[in-house]
Amino acid sequence: MPPPNQAPGRPGNLTPEQEAKLKEFWLVVLKTFGVLPPPSLLESSAITSTTSINSAAVAPKISETASSEANGDKKKKRFGVFRKKDKENNKEKEKEKEKEKEMTSASTISSPTIGSTVGPDDNDKYGQSKQYKTALAEMSPEELRVAFWSMVQADHPDGLLLRFLRARKWDVKKALVMMVSTMHWRLKEVDVQSIMFKGEGAALAEHDEGFLKQVRLGKSYLHSTDKAGRPICVVRARLHKQGDQSEDALNRYTIYVIETARVCLKDPVDTATVVFDLSDFSLANMDYAPVKFMIKCFEAHYPESLGVCLVYKAPWIFQGIWNIIKGWLDPVVASKIHFVRNVDQLAEFIDRDKLWKELGGPDAYEYKYIEPIPGEDDLLQDVETREKLLEERAKIVREFEDATYNWIYSSSSDVRQARFDIAKRLKIDYVGLDPYLRARSIYDRMHYINLKESVE
Incomplete structure (x- = not known):
């Protein structure tokens, strides 16, 4: 059940048509991020042989090598949901490449077709179609994925995608362009995390x-x-x-x-x-x-x-x-x-x-700045704990992505509930991670921000 007074078009409060659009959007987003379906789904009869899992429904696949060449320099170190030690990361990449080769030759997946390219938009006020193409050229699928999950924070992942869908009147292609452009803006242009x-x-x-x-x-x-x-x-x-x-x-x-x-x-x-x-x-x-x-x-x-x-x-x-x-x-x-x-x-x-x-009201409140307190940001320097928490979060994220694939190809209420439960775990998990990623603000000092309360 959706929370009381929840506006339409939000997580848990979707019409069947809106949920179908959300599934369609999630499928192209996961493909854009280079996320493969779980083996259990590939082996099931839920997937039919219509479209290859590696043929992007909207965006062409950009290899990390091509992305690095386009950047012309080394990637900056950033705090991502999936950051690991270099050696472990390289091993994982090799495993993913092998898995991808196997799945490409052995498995296929049916997906909503919304076109293999993104054309010009007559209402593209901010040049996002161009920025979308720039993002695909400059960022690897994994970088886009990291940027997305970093933006989710304590939000429901569906909630973030639904913002883009509603903003683009449920047009999946336009929503993807907007979302990818935003990830490029956050990571490459303004560095929101920093x-x-x-x-x-x-x-x-x-x-x-x-x-x-x-x-x-x-x-x-x-x-x-x-x-x-x-x-x-x-x-x-x-x-x-x-x-x-x-x-x-x-x-x-x-x-x-x-x-x-x-x-x-x-x-x-x-x-x-x-x-x-x-x-x-x-x-x-x-x-x-x-x-x-x-x-x-x-x-x-x-x-x-x-x-x-x-x-x-x-x-x-x-x-x-x-x-x-x-x-x-x-x-x-x-x-x-x-x-x-x-x-x-x-x-x-x-x-x-x-x-x-x-x-002009009766409340005596007056803004007064409270200076930073010595030691309030010490957890930001605890790299070891942050890395551990990020690795644990990465496991929950992958669970949610697998559950999302299962939900896309199922109408089962149990599958929907299981995915909802994982989303709840992601929200709760972020509460513990937040002090390692975000410096304390005046609103933390005056207790205006209460993340624990916000996820209950």
Whole structure:
């Protein structure tokens, strides 16, 4: 049963047609990741001889050798779900190659056909078709797989894929392009893992003043929840001055806030509310570059993550600015933006007694930055334990992938439940892993983040 008040198109709350699309999507994703079906399934009668398991339904297979040549340099070491010692990794690769050869010659699999190539998209606003092809040329299937599972965190794996499906109106081909493009963006362009691994503690140690100033000011901050239970992120535009920080520092800060908000989500809530507080706003606070970056984040790389955006107390000078900004917005995103002029209108979305004084409510809350505590990130340096935990997680991930293949070719409720149980184990497992991958934030220090509670 889906959690109470869960929105449609979410894990456990799918129509038969939506579940069929999700199965179709999972099949092409697993192929893109180079993940083979479990031997037990290959030996069963569930698979028919229509399409080779190694013929990609959407994406051509890119070898790791070709990927390395395309990169032109050595791969950076990253914390992945599947990282092992080099010798063990090489042995595993050799075993996989042998297994693949055997299965290619001996087994075939039926799969939904959605085309062997990805063509141009008339609505490709961010050039994701091109980025998709770049990702396949620059990243090995395993790198794409690592990037995906790193993004899952404590989410249900279906939940992440369903975001891309809903964003692309259940078009599997377009959803795959969006998902692969996002994995390339996360791993190769902005290095999301590094941003979250370093966090506030490393920024302090490295004197990263551009990043620190924004956190200390509370240019944007997380506090409370709205009527739908969504975490609220307030953006105080009056605190922004163009040139106070580099574009890189501002972009890293934006990603940091979005990723931190993701950690705060608790089922069945899977979106956040953003309040743009424009009180005391002037033209000196206007900066189009970060606005464009934020829009791109929500539309291209964090699909279906924005619940509602409230523009609070916009002055008359903002009207001309808004006429420019709304031209950049996807209609779906634009429909989530509401202008609220006063506390009464704001209270339509957030309970009045939860509104704090800065927003005209009774709550005495005021953002005050809590500096990093010495030793709070010590677990990040415990490489041995992290590697052990990652290897244990890799086993659960592989169980889920095997269970997903079984679910794709079965209508059994027992198979569906078994897969659901493994997904639950993945969520619980991430709670123990999180301190070894993510630096502590102000929201950990003030106990706003409670991962253990979020997976119960």
